[in-house]
Amino acid sequence: MRLSGPAAWGGQTELADETVLRRAPTERDVAKLAGVSQSAVSRAFTPGASVAKDTRGKVLKAAEALGYKPNLLARSLATRRTNIVALAISNLENPFYVQVVKELSDRLHETNRQILLFITQPGADGDAMLERVLSFKVDALVLAAATASPALAAEFHKSGVPIVQINRPSGLSGISTVCGENELAGERIASFLIAGGHRRFGYVSGTVESSIGKARLDGFSKRLKGHAEGGIQVAYGDYTFEGAAEAARKLLTSARPPDAIFCASDYMAFAVLDVARRELGLDVPADVSVVGFDDVPEASHPKNNLTTYSQPASALVVETIRILDAMIEKPGRPARRREVHGDLIVRGSARLPARGIVTEDTQRIWRE
Amino acid sequence: MRLSGPAAWGGQTELADETVLRRAPTERDVAKLAGVSQSAVSRAFTPGASVAKDTRGKVLKAAEALGYKPNLLARSLATRRTNIVALAISNLENPFYVQVVKELSDRLHETNRQILLFITQPGADGDAMLERVLSFKVDALVLAAATASPALAAEFHKSGVPIVQINRPSGLSGISTVCGENELAGERIASFLIAGGHRRFGYVSGTVESSIGKARLDGFSKRLKGHAEGGIQVAYGDYTFEGAAEAARKLLTSARPPDAIFCASDYMAFAVLDVARRELGLDVPADVSVVGFDDVPEASHPKNNLTTYSQPASALVVETIRILDAMIEKPGRPARRREVHGDLIVRGSARLPARGIVTEDTQRIWRE
Numbered sequence: 237m238r239l240s241g242p243a244a245w246g247g248q249t250e251l252a253d254e255t256v257l258r259r260a261p262t263e264r265d266v267a268k269l270a271g272v273s274q275s276a277v278s279r280a281f282t283p284g285a286s287v288a289k290d291t292r293g294k295v296l297k298a299a300e301a302l303g304y305k306p307n308l309l310a311r312s313l314a315t316r317r318t319n320i321v322a323l324a325i326s327n328l329e330n331p332f333y334v335q336v337v338k339e340l341s342d343r344l345h346e347t348n349r350q351i352l353l354f355i356t357q358p359g360a361d362g363d364a365m366l367e368r369v370l371s372f373k374v375d376a377l378v379l380a381a382a383t384a385s386p387a388l389a390a391e392f393h394k395s396g397v398p399i400v401q402i403n404r405p406s407g408l409s410g411i412s413t414v415c416g417e418n419e420l421a422g423e424r425i426a427s428f429l430i431a432g433g434h435r436r437f438g439y440v441s442g443t444v445e446s447s448i449g450k451a452r453l454d455g456f457s458k459r460l461k462g463h464a465e466g467g468i469q470v471a472y473g474d475y476t477f478e479g480a481a482e483a484a485r486k487l488l489t490s491a492r493p494p495d496a497i498f499c500a501s502d503y504m505a506f507a508v509l510d511v512a513r514r515e516l517g518l519d520v521p522a523d524v525s526v527v528g529f530d531d532v533p534e535a536s537h538p539k540n541n542l543t544t545y546s547q548p549a550s551a552l553v554v555e556t557i558r559i560l561d562a563m564i565e566k567p568g569r570p571a572r573r574r575e576v577h578g579d580l581i582v583r584g585s586a587r588l589p590a591r592g593i594v595t596e597d598t599q600r601i602w603r604e
Numbered sequence: 605m606r607l608s609g610p611a612a613w614g615g616q617t618e619l620a621d622e623t624v625l626r627r628a629p630t631e632r633d634v635a636k637l638a639g640v641s642q643s644a645v646s647r648a649f650t651p652g653a654s655v656a657k658d659t660r661g662k663v664l665k666a667a668e669a670l671g672y673k674p675n676l677l678a679r680s681l682a683t684r685r686t687n688i689v690a691l692a693i694s695n696l697e698n699p700f701y702v703q704v705v706k707e708l709s710d711r712l713h714e715t716n717r718q719i720l721l722f723i724t725q726p727g728a729d730g731d732a733m734l735e736r737v738l739s740f741k742v743d744a745l746v747l748a749a750a751t752a753s754p755a756l757a758a759e760f761h762k763s764g765v766p767i768v769q770i771n772r773p774s775g776l777s778g779i780s781t782v783c784g785e786n787e788l789a790g791e792r793i794a795s796f797l798i799a800g801g802h803r804r805f806g807y808v809s810g811t812v813e814s815s816i817g818k819a820r821l822d823g824f825s826k827r828l829k830g831h832a833e834g835g836i837q838v839a840y841g842d843y844t845f846e847g848a849a850e851a852a853r854k855l856l857t858s859a860r861p862p863d864a865i866f867c868a869s870d871y872m873a874f875a876v877l878d879v880a881r882r883e884l885g886l887d888v889p890a891d892v893s894v895v896g897f898d899d900v901p902e903a904s905h906p907k908n909n910l911t912t913y914s915q916p917a918s919a920l921v922v923e924t925i926r927i928l929d930a931m932i933e934k935p936g937r938p939a940r941r942r943e944v945h946g947d948l949i950v951r952g953s954a955r956l957p958a959r960g961i962v963t964e965d966t967q968r969i970w971r972e
Contacts (some may be wrong), residue, residue, distance in 0.1 A: 303762065305738045320720065320740070328702050329901075338696060341723040345733075350740065351721040352688065355709040365713075370673045372688070372718065394671060477905070510907045533697075537845070539878045 261302040270298035281306035319349045321560070322374040324366055324382040326358040327475060330503040331532040335549035336380050336402060343557050349375070356382045358475060363388050370395055376560040378402065381475075384411065398563030400556045403547075405447050405573075412563065412571040414555045416529075416547035417578050418448050422455025422498075424580050425527050425545060428602045429496045430463050431589030434525060437464045438487040438494030440504050442475040449500045452529065456498055469494055473504040480504030484511040488524065495524055496586065502528035502535045502544055509540060509585065525586035531578075541584040551576045629670040638666035649674035687717045689928070690742040692734055692750040694726040695843055698871040699900040703917035704748050704770060711925050717743070724750045726843060731756050738763055744928040746770065749843075752779065766931030768924045771915075773815050773941075780931065780939040782923045784897075784915030785946050786816050790823025790866075792948050793895050793913060796970045797864045798831050799957030802893060805832045806855040806862030808872050810843040817868045820897065824866055837862055841872040848872030852879040856892065863892055864954065870896035870903045870912055877908060877953065893954035899946075909952040919944045 267274040272291050279287040280295040287295075298304070321344055327333050341351050352374055356362040362382050369377055370391065377392060379401040384392070386408055392399050393410040400412045429437065437460060441449040457468055471487050473480030480499065484507060487494055499505035505528030512518040512526065520526055528535060531546035555574045563569055580602035582593050594603050635642040640659050647655040648663040655663075666672075689712055695701050709719050720742055724730040730750050737745055738759065745760060747769040752760070754776055760767050761778040768780045797805065805828055809817040825836055839855050841848030848867065852875060855862055867873035873896030880886040880894065888894055896903060899914035923942045931937055948970035950961050962971050 303759070305763070323721075328706060329699070331697070334696050334702065337721070338723055341721055345723075348736070348739075350736075353691075353705070353709055353719040353721045355706055355713075368716070368718075371716075391671070395673070477902075510905075514907055537878075539882055 261299075261304040263304075263306075265302055266295060266298045266304045269302060270294040317375055317564070318373045320352045320372070320374045321349055322354060322369045322372070322377045323351045323380065324354040324356050324362060324369070324377065325380040326356045326362075327381045328355065329477070330381075330475065330501060331534055332501060332503065332530040332547075332549065333381055335532060336553065339549045339553040340378065340556070343553055367391075370397065375564050376400065378556060378560070379404070379411075384408075396567050398560055398567065400560050400563075402552055402556055403448060405451070406571075409571055412559045412573070414552050414559065414574045414576060415448065416545075416552070416576055418451035419455035421529065421545040421547075421578060421580075422452040422457075423459040424455075424602065424604065425498050426456045426459035426463075427604050428580055428582075428589060428592075429498070429525065429527070429586065430460070431592060431604075432496075432525065432587040433589075434496035434587070435463075435465050436469075436492060436494045436496070438469045438471065438497040440471055440473045440480055440483045440487070440497060440499040440508060442473065442500050442504075444472060446475075446500070452498075452500055466492060473499070473507070475501060475504065477503065477507045480507035481511050484508040485515070488512060488516055488518070493524070496527070497524060498527045498529075500529055502530040502532045502540075502542060504528075505542055505544065505585075506534070506540060509542070520585055521587045527586050531581050535581075536583065543581065543583045543586040545580050546578040548576065548578070629667075629672040631672075631674070633670055634663060634666045634672045637670060638662040685743055685932070686741050688720045688740070688742045689717055690722060690737045690740070690745045691719045691748065692722040692724050692730060692737070692745065693748040694724045694730075695749045696723065697845070698749075698843065698869060699902055700869065700871065700898040700915075700917065701749055703900060704921065707917045707921040708746065708924070711921055735759075738765070743932050744768065746924060746928070747772070747779075752776075764935050766928055766935065768928050768931075770920055770924055771816060773819070774939075777939055780927045780941070782920050782927065782942045782944060783816065784913075784920070784944055786819035787823035789897065789913040789915075789946060789948075790820040790825075791827040792823075792970065792972065793866050794824045794827035794831075795972050796948055796950075796957060796960075797866070797893065797895070797954065798828070799960060800864075800893065800955040801957075802864035802955070803831075803833050804837075804860060804862045804864070806837045806839065806865040808839055808841045808848055808851045808855070808865060808867040808876060810841065810868050810872075812840060814843075814868070820866075820868055834860060841867070841875070843869060843872065845871065845875045848875035849879050852876040853883070856880060856884055856886070861892070864895070865892060866895045866897075868897055870898040870900045870908075870910060872896075873910055873912065873953075874902070874908060877910070888953055889955045895954050899949050903949075904951065911949065911951045911954040913948050914946040916944065916946070 263274055263277045267277045272294055276287055276291050277295050280292045325333055354365055356365050363385050366384055366388055377397055377399045383404055389408045389410040402414050406413050439453055469487055471483035473483040497508055499508055505526055508526050512520055512524055518524055528542045528544035531544045534540055535542040535544050559572050582600040582602050592603055593600055631642055631645045635645045640662055644655055644659050645663050648660045693701055722733055724733050731753050734752055734756055745765055745767045751772055757776045757778040770782050774781050807821055837855055839851035841851040865876055867876055873894055876894050880888050880892055886892055896910045896912035899912045902908055903910040903912050927940050950968040950970050960971055961968055
């Protein structure tokens with residue numbers, strides 16, 4: 237195989253045939269063919285690096301002719317960036333976390349970065365899995381429905397790998413967090429349900445340890461004080477479909493079944509809707525109102541038509557990347573805490589208050 | 605900070621403090637502290653490499669004291685393995701593909717490998733995205749609900765990166781494939797529905813170009829010959845929930861609505877069930893039988909209770925890894941074709957034939 241027309245771009249020496257045939261082309265081969273320095277080739281393939289336009293053109297032509305692909309990993313050993321971001325995530329059955337993966341993948345892709353995926357078991361000790369993250373050189377670690385122990389967080393800190401945690405607060409100074417408006421959401425949902433004339437309240441939480449589950453309940457019960465007959469009935473759905481179905485059976489077949497149930501995720505709310513309608517033959521919302529959390533795409537499907545508090549995966553991911561870029565840029569920075577704005581999206585699964593509902597961009601929203 | 609007790613393991617020289625404090629520990633630091641060669645450290649961290657037990661113990665102790673993590677990426681430049689497998693996937697809304705991701709992640713994790721994730725757009729030209737895979741050094745590429753052009757497949761072949769494609773046949777000699785029993789499944793579902801007394805048949809396919817959609821229809825129509833009044837009505841659901849809902853409306857409100865609908869995925873079957881029951885008030889299966897494909901976990905939820913043909917993600921993934929390991933081992937091997945066995949899982953969404961149903965491991969299965 238002979239290279240086509242290199243002479244046409246300035247009479248550079250052709251590479252010997254075997255160079256092209258027997259092994260993958262290197263930066264050096266490209267430099268030789270383009271008649272530029274190896275460093276120029278490297279700079280031509282480094283986003284933001286300075287290189288003359290003319291030089292860059294020669295490099296790209298030579299690279300194309302040779303079938304050369306810049307090896308980002310090898311280069312990263314020099315720049316100390318790998319363009320790989322580790323994502324530790326559990327609970328992919330929940331469409332909210334599928335959204336997080338997709339948004340994170342899309343956004344990172346825009347800057348030529350990819351996700352190295354670590355799927356952890358919800359609730360299980362993720363440390364063994366997360367330790368392995370450090371065996372791969374990554375620019376950062378994103379935790380979603382996953383947590384790291386203080387010891388592990390310290391190890392990442394020592395290794396200069398920033399951690400950003402989505403949807404879980406953290407008391408650790410080494411971990412930045414991006415969450416939804418958990419407590420505020422709980423308060424707003426309570427106001428909405430009170431205004432809708434409800435008197436008996438249930439809450440389907442995730443796990444007993446879940447800090448976001450607790451924050452949402454804190455806001456919910458604070459605002460319900462004096463309005464909830466017999467207090468709030470709490471059941472734990474373990475963030476699973478089956479767990480939430482069981483929690484719904486418990487609440488709805490109790491001596492004093494709630495006439496409004498707030499669920500800590502849309503995914504659990506779908507299970508509650510199914511039990512209420514199909515198993516117990518209840519009318520939603522005439523017999524019981526159901527409110528979710530997240531506003532996943534399925535929440536707006538006619539079959540669910542779920543009233544829910546939004547926690548946009550896109551906004552969470554934008555904030556996450558903003559923080560991790562700042563941390564990669566200047567590793568010493570203190571961890572950040574960000575809260576992403578949401579809204580109470582009013583659909584058909586909860587009885588409506590007489591007033592307070594506004595329409596924004598075709599979406600009905602509750603404004604106290 | 606002083607290292608604790610290195611003298612106790614054989615009087616090795618302590619490293620100067622700044623070595624430990626100012627930068628991440630290297631293989632060389634570990635070798636120095638353990639009193640062994642750098643090559644011994646490298647071998648101690650390479651699975652399967654030969655190293656004396658005693659030496660290995662010293663290396664591990666020194667590595668722990670220093671907080672050293674073997675850098676798999678840097679090592680891979682020598683061994684030519686990165687322990688990273690690229691996965692290009694689309695359609696994560698479909699729980700079948702979530703299963704594929706989880707199974708692949710779990711199985712690769714068992715051999716200390718991780719997924720580098722590339723989320724492609726279904727139907728879109730994935731080549732631009734897949735080209736980027738080659739910028740990262742990966743051991744292999746798995747395609748799931750994604751395809752590569754002949755030109756790109758050739759490029760991967762040249763780079764020595766094997767490709768295994770899940771759930772899509774391929775005519776390309778460079779691409780191995782692992783599929784379910786598409787045509788056979790179509791035939792069996794047809795027999796089952798004929799035996800159940802159905803006379804008018806509909807098929808909700810994915811996209812017009814889908815080769816698996818076509819293979820399933822081929823089997824389905826071959827067996828239905830002479831049994832389908834007025835032929836098979838075909839509608840395309842684009843593998844999406846909304847698309848399948850629209851396809852169901854078209855079929856079920858036509859002049860001669862089918863009394864049995866076969867759907868090319870469970871995910872689309874869920875949409876068909878919803879339209880039939882909630883929108884059109886039909887009784888499933890008294891008015892219309894619905895059969896899916898995949899047997900995702902949601903298919904067995906009481907609310908779906910879907911009769912479907914199984915295509916186990918776990919078995920597909922096991923075969924996929926078997927092939928890619930063989931290809932990584934001996935890059936020159938010809939591509940392989942594997943078909944993974946499935947069964948017609950009988951639940952409540954289709955009318956039952958008088959006979960032919962057997963129970964295996966608590967599962968009801970159709971046997972002609």
